[in-house]
Amino acid sequence: xxxxxxxxxxxxxxxxxxxxxxxxxxxxxxxxxxxxxxxxxxxxxxxxxxxxxxxxxxxxxxxxxxxxxxxxxxxxx
Numbered sequence: 001x002x003x004x005x006x007x008x009x010x011x012x013x014x015x016x017x018x019x020x021x022x023x024x025x026x027x028x029x030x031x032x033x034x035x036x037x038x039x040x041x042x043x044x045x046x047x048x049x050x051x052x053x054x055x056x057x058x059x060x061x062x063x064x065x066x067x068x069x070x071x072x073x074x075x076x077x
Contacts, residue, residue: 002072004046012038015059025069026053044071 001007007030015021018032021040028048034041040057050073054066 001044001069002074003044003048003050004074005044007042007044009040009042009055009057010038011040011057011064013059013062014038014040014057020059022058024054024056024058025071026051 009023014035014037016036018035018040021032021035023030023032023040023042025044025048030042030044032040032042048071050071052068052070055069056066057064
């Protein structure tokens with residue numbers, strides 16, 4: 001993904017209330033814009049630094065496995 005882009009996470013057991021889902025990309029918590037039982041939609045901040053990060057989703061005491069996500073630098077026009 002890249003800074004400023006939408007990021008969709010598919011899985012199961014997410015809360016229907018976006019603010020109850022905690023999404024961590026590295027040490028940064030990303031706000032969830034929309035959620036349903038199987039999908040979370042969020043926006044990566046435009047100033048998010050490029051790099052490889054662990055992504056983890058949590059709902060109360062339940063935590064997902066971490067996956068590696070690469071944030072790439074946007075191309076210059």
